[in-house]
Amino acid sequence: MPQATFTFPAGFLWGAATSSHQVEGNNRNNDWWAWEEQPGRIIHAHRSGLACDWWGGRWREDFDRARETGQNAHRLSVEWSRIQPAPDRWDEDALERYRAMLRGLYERGMTPMVTLHHFANPLWVAERGGWENDETPVLFAAFVQKTVEALQEYCTMWITINEPNVYTFMSYVSGLFPPGKTDLRAGMKVYANLLKGHVLAYRIIHNLQREARVGVAHASRPIIPAGPLTWLDSIPANITNSFFNEAFPKALMTGKLQVLNFSAHVPEAIGTQDFFGVNYYTQELVKFDLTRASDAFGRRFYPKDAELSTTGFIAHQPEGFFKVLKWAKGFGLPVIVTENGVEDADDHLRPRYLVEHLHQVWRAVNFNWPIKGYFHWSLVDNFEWERGWTQRFGLWGLDVDTQQRIRRPSVDLYAAICKQNGISSEMVEKYAPGSLLKLFPPA
Ligand code: IFM
Numbered sequence: 527m528p529q530a531t532f533t534f535p536a537g538f539l540w541g542a543a544t545s546s547h548q549v550e551g552n553n554r555n556n557d558w559w560a561w562e563e564q565p566g567r568i569i570h571a572h573r574s575g576l577a578c579d580w581w582g583g584r585w586r587e588d589f590d591r592a593r594e595t596g597q598n599a600h601r602l603s604v605e606w607s608r609i610q611p612a613p614d615r616w617d618e619d620a621l622e623r624y625r626a627m628l629r630g631l632y633e634r635g636m637t638p639m640v641t642l643h644h645f646a647n648p649l650w651v652a653e654r655g656g657w658e659n660d661e662t663p664v665l666f667a668a669f670v671q672k673t674v675e676a677l678q679e680y681c682t683m684w685i686t687i688n689e690p691n692v693y694t695f696m697s698y699v700s701g702l703f704p705p706g707k708t709d710l711r712a713g714m715k716v717y718a719n720l721l722k723g724h725v726l727a728y729r730i731i732h733n734l735q736r737e738a739r740v741g742v743a744h745a746s747r748p749i750i751p752a753g754p755l756t757w758l759d760s761i762p763a764n765i766t767n768s769f770f771n772e773a774f775p776k777a778l779m780t781g782k783l784q785v786l787n788f789s790a791h792v793p794e795a796i797g798t799q800d801f802f803g804v805n806y807y808t809q810e811l812v813k814f815d816l817t818r819a820s821d822a823f824g825r826r827f828y829p830k831d832a833e834l835s836t837t838g839f840i841a842h843q844p845e846g847f848f849k850v851l852k853w854a855k856g857f858g859l860p861v862i863v864t865e866n867g868v869e870d871a872d873d874h875l876r877p878r879y880l881v882e883h884l885h886q887v888w889r890a891v892n893f894n895w896p897i898k899g900y901f902h903w904s905l906v907d908n909f910e911w912e913r914g915w916t917q918r919f920g921l922w923g924l925d926v927d928t929q930q931r932i933r934r935p936s937v938d939l940y941a942a943i944c945k946q947n948g949i950s951s952e953m954v955e956k957y958a959p960g961s962l963l964k965l966f967p968p969a
Contacts, residue, residue, distance in 0.1 A: 527955070528966050532888040533948040539637060539899025540944040541599035542592060542921065543865050544578075545644035545688065546608075548908035549585075551577035556607040557652035558645070558911075561704040572914025578906050579929055585627050587931075588906055591922060593634040595937055596944030600631055601864060601901045603641035603688065604677070607648035610669050621676040628680035639864070639901070640677060641685040641743065642670055642727060645693055645703065645911070656697075656705060657716040663723035670727040671734070678735045685803055685864065686727040689745040690720040691770050699820075702912045708820070711788075718783050718790035721774065728798040739800040743864040744775055746850040748809040749826065758814040762824020766812065769822070775802070775857060801898070802854045805865035806883075809846030835869045837917055842868070842875060844882040848889060855895040863887065867903035869910070869917035873934040877958035880936060881949055885965050888949065902940060906931060 547553050553574065562573050578584060592600060608620040631638045643666065647656055651665060674684070687693070696703035698713030707713070724742060731738045749766045751759035769785045777783040781793035812824040828834065832841035847866070854861045868879045884900065891897050907920035915926055921940055923932035939957035943949055951966045 527951060527962065528969055529951050530966060531946070531948045531950040532885065532965075534888065534891060536947070537898075538947060539599040539862070539901070540947075541597045541601060541636070541639075541899070541901045542905035543601035543639075543901040543903050544580075544905055544908065545603040545641065546580075546605035547574060547577075547644070547646040548904075548910070549578040549602075549906070550581040550605060551575060551579045552581055553577075553605055553607065553646065555611055555649055556605065556646040557649060557656070557704040560649060560652075561706075567706075568912055569914045569916055572909075572916070574909040575926070576929070577909050578924060580627075581623070584929065586630060588922075589627075589630050589634055589636070591931070591937075592905055593636060595921075595941035597636065597940075598944070599637040599639065599899060599901065600905075601639040601641065601685070602627065603644035603685075604673055605646065606643065606651070606666075606669050607646065609673055610648060611650075613650055613665075616672055621673070624673075624677060625680065628677055632680050637683065638681045639683040639685060639862075640681045641688050642666075642673065643686065643723070644688040652705065657693075657719045657723070658712055660719065663719050663726055666723040667726035667730055671730050674731050674734050678738075682735060682737050682739060684727075684731050684738060684740045685743050686724040686731075686740060687720055688743045689805060690717065690724070690742065690774050692745045693720065695770065696912075714783075714785065714788040714790070717773065717785075718792065721777055721783055721790070721792050721795055724778075725792060725795045725798050741799050741801040741803045741859075741862070741864075742774065742778070743803040743805050744771075744854075745805045745807075745865075746771055746854065747807070748846050748849050749812050749824075750809060752811040752813045752827075755814070759812055759824070762812045762814055762818075762822045762826075765822035766824060766826070771853075775799075779857065799857075799859060801860040801862050802857050803862050803864035804850055804854050805903075806847045806850045806863065807866065807868070807903075808840045809843050809849070810841075833875065835875060835917075836871050837869060837913070839913070839917060840868050842879055842882070844879075844886050847883050847886040851886065851890040851895060851897065855890070855897075860896045860898050862898050863900040865901060865903040867919050869919050871918040871923070873936050876934065876936040877939050878961045880939060880943075881954050881958045881961050881965065884943065884949055 815825040828841035907924035
């Protein structure tokens with residue numbers, strides 16, 4: 527077997543990503559908490575509850591875990607409903623707690639990245655129509671101003687909106703996220719308002735902080751015509767790619783958000799991205815299907831022989847990651863992998879998923895594409911939205927009843943990678959032997 531190491535550039539960011547509602551616990555004042563209380567919304571009636579108890583202070587032990595295992599960065603989000611519990615009220619204690627968390631990262635020598643909107647909205651915003659209301663981008667901007675003023679001492683890397691495409695799709699097309707609508711027209715309005723909110727936030731952050739780097743975490747999932755009638759299958763593929771993958775990032779270049787016959791002109795969006803955040807999990811095939819009008823006449827699925835995650839949510843397809851990185855670098859900006867990971871309770875797939883996906887990042891880096899960091903989703907198992915606790919994305923497992931953390935074997939693999947700033951054949955042999963021949967074929 528060849529002995530080799532795939533080395534990453536000096537200064538590469540190695541971390542994990544989390545989001546407030548998914549880890550903090552007791553986020554009672556947002557639309558997700560209310561949604562969880564409605565029967566039938568969350569699988570098995572699961573609740574976020576105490577989540578990973580970060581609001582109770584367990585972020586400390588989890589940051590220790592991250593640091594001790596070689597991570598030098600962490601992406602977390604702040605909760606709008608905590609910082610601004612009512613339209614006319616700011617909670618200084620909440621801001622102070624977030625300052626303490628960021629200071630906690632700083633003291634551990636870890637670079638923070640802060641997300642300002644990660645799916646959840648304050649109840650009072652939701653009650654005013656959420657992102658369908660044209661006022662919401664302005665309300666969001668006020669929250670961003672207040673938050674960045676308070677946190678800028680410890681953070682220069684900001685994500686304005688996490689996965690605007692997923693938020694729009696899940697909340698307004700599939701209806702699986704609050705407010706549970708299935709109304710594409712409303713969805714397009716929301717998409718446009720998220721874009722406007724992003725633009726306002728981008729300007730505010732730069733006005734406050736010269737050295738800020740501001741981006742969006744774009745969920746990126748190649749949709750491939752299944753064939754053999756590829757021309758027919760490319761109809762749903764093109765529509766879905768346009769809505770899901772292309773629309774938002776293109777709008778940040780052209781100032782026009784365009785999907786089918788819907789368009790919104792937001793010229794001030796041009797150039798409002800300092801890096802390109804990529805969230806990649808998997809890719810999908812699509813077949814033309816006349817019965818699926820609401821899915822752009824497409825049936826999406828994974829290849830028959832694909833290896834699937836525990837609940838079948840993700841197919842292990844690292845080659846799709848390379849495609850996405852290639853596409854992302856085409857935007858001419860530094861690229862940061864803001865999320866990548868797999869739900870895998872018993873950790874039988876994660877080690878291979880991890881090394882094979884990171885191998886694609888390394889390949890990309892070797893073309894001199896400007897990839898600056900990688901944030902694994904996630905540090906600890908956390909509340910997976912409408913999928914509740916059925917999906918376990920953590921490097922560490924979580925016993926929700928006892929709050930006990932369970933160290934999965936992937937922890938040691940990721941630690942070795944972060945500490946060495948590379949992937950060696952020895953590591954792969956030890957932790958992910960099933961990937962050895964693929965990554966290090968005999969000469
Ligand atoms: O948990 C989510 C996260 O909130 C957004 N990106 C995908 C993750 C896995 O489903």
